[in-house]
Amino acid sequence: MNLIKKGIIGLLIVGITACTGRFDSINTDPNYPTVATPDLLLTPLLRSLIQGQFNFNNGSGLAHHLARTNYNETEQYAFGTNEGTWSSYYLYLNNIQEMITVSKRDDRPSCEAIAYILKAFTGAQLTDLWGDVPFFEAVQGAHNVTPTYDRQKDIYTAEGGIIDLLKQAEELLSKSNDVLPQDIVYNGDRMKWRKLGNSLRLRYLMRISNRASEISSFNLKNEIAEAMSLPMMETNGDNMLLKYLSGTPNRCPIYDMRSGEFEYVRMSNEISKVLNTYNDPRMQVWFAPTTNSVLQGSESYAGIPVGCSSTTLTQIGYSQADVSMLGDLYRSTPDACSAVLMNCSEVKFLQAEAIVRGFATGNAANLYKEGIELSMKFYGLEASNGYLTQPGVAYQEATALEQIMLQKWLSLFFVGYEAWFDFLRTGLPEQDALLDNRNPTAPGEVPSRFYYPENEQALNGAHYKEAIERQGGTDNINTKLWWEK
Known part of the structure; x- marks a missing residue:
């Protein structure tokens, strides 16, 4: 070998x-x-x-964070x-x-x-x-x-x-x-x-x-x-992270992408739904508003289904100008973001999950809240009281595991394959079925x-x-x- x-x-x-x-x-x-x-x-x-x-290709696609409009065979399960x-x-x-x-x-x-x-x-x-x-x-x-x-x-x-x-x-x-x-x-x-x-x-x-x-x-x-x-x-x-630098070879790889390739990388429907539903401030950091919404003077963010073929994109009426791309954090400067191997918000959610599932004792609600706050703070944002107390985000024992895994999924944006591994392990958060599933044997x-x-x-x-x-x-x-x- x-x-x-x-x-x-x-x-x-x-x-x-x-x-x-x-x-x-x-x-x-x-x-x-x-x-x-x-x-x-x-x-x-x-x-x-x-x-x-810093996996903005296979890892983010399989996690349904991002949706590519071309060269997306892995998203379609044509592994x-x-x-x-x-x-x-x-x-x-x-x-x-x-x-x-x-x-x-x-x-x-x-x-x-x-x-x-x-x-x-x-x-x-x-x-x-x-x-x-x-x-x-x-x-x-x-x-x-x-x-x-x-x-x-x-x-x-x-x-x-x-x-x-x-x-x-x-x-x-x-x-x-x-x-x-x-x-x-x-x-x-x-x-x-x-x-x-x-x-x-x-x-x-x-x-x-x-x-x-x-x-x-x-x-x-x-x-x-x-x-x-x-x-x-x-x-x-x-x-555990490394901040990208202004000079090669340590610049953010998205900054160096050809414009055509960059335009293939889009916001997924699933992350769009979550971020828009809860008015999550991370949306404005991770993504750019759609081109048409900017031109119309009312910025909005939208995604597309993961893993679509060109034929399917045509059938659903896909328009580049109506779907969000990645934001300035990744594209405008070579050294604004970091590559992350593990972050502390993941750890808080791991501890909360362990408690909810009976493997440990402690205050899962507090850990869940801390996980959200730390993830927001990493991007220079604040988890406002309005965000934390709204239905769907406010901790509820009956839906605790689902809430923990959803917020953990968000916190793992661009962290390798970790969100994908979590989905295989827990089935959470639930993923939309692919419109073009090319799994060859199943x-x-x-x-x-x-x-x-x-x-x-x-x-x-x-x-x-x-x-x-x-x-x-x-x-x-x-x-x-x-x-x-």
Whole structure:
């Protein structure tokens, strides 16, 4: 499997010919180290992992946040392999493993902990997009080029799996006093790294919560209670994000889109209905008013159904001038927005859900309100009393779970595939049926996963076949994930 080979770390060794007894000290350029360090490995990893979560294509389309009017095959469930994402995550996983190795070599347990957090996140991305994937035997280089595909249940719950890695990270960060890297997100703030690890732990515990009775390695309810007792994200200052910059290659990718491509990206009917119904101020930040409404002197916002073919768009009378595009935050300047891997509002909604579903104790109503307020505040807005107390938003015990998941869906705007994963897990918020559903093997149904990359059949054929046999006998996008609803 070519993806398991060692990644290139990109270190340049500079040599200058000289005759001296102090050759090593005189002829070594300190600006070009010859040995990898955790610090050197961490920066490109953070940049790639976080910016990769700024998903305004597949993730936002599957979540029904956005609707594209062209090149929208994934929205129509005509899934492919998503091979580029697979390849990238295995490259990241390789470099994370290298970071673990050099952290242990240099006796830097806090760096090791950070690598465990990133490994847990990367492993979750892989298994949540494809199901069973190589994990425990992955990135061993020449020692094992045909790793076994591990069951999703094991990737989450076994020793060395996602939950265990995050517990190890908390243990190391809470008890170590070594110096952390001055990283590009938290600037070496130990507490913020602890909060991220524990918050991710809660995210993934809730992700597998539908399968609590099948987990033998730990008690899910106890794990959730323990995670919620530890430091977690509390404010937007704890968010795991990178602000885009004015210069390439760190500019907002939407700013650099060709005008024709940008015009394909539109507001979805579903998010339009929610934002307009509740007069949600985030609407004016995320989207632009329709062209015709501006010309008529009365700004309004409108969407279109997700996943429409050109024929269907014609039939429903689609007009570009009557449907909203993305707003100035993303298009007018290259450095106005941020790429977000996890935000504190998600954490509040996770805690509220855990309480409502009986996995934890606490005040779900307060957490729900805090989640809304933090999401608004992230965009420089205020969750007014009028917004919070209106019917549909004001917390009601009878509809608490639906309300929590709806507001969480909004808070996950442009956060990877997270809102899509939540929909697969809970069915909330409910999605409109596609007018052009191109699911190849289950017409009208919602798929669950991407196809495996084609080169897996050639390079890791035996284990690939074993994995698909275990998941129903064919490489099928409709095969349910283990944690799915």
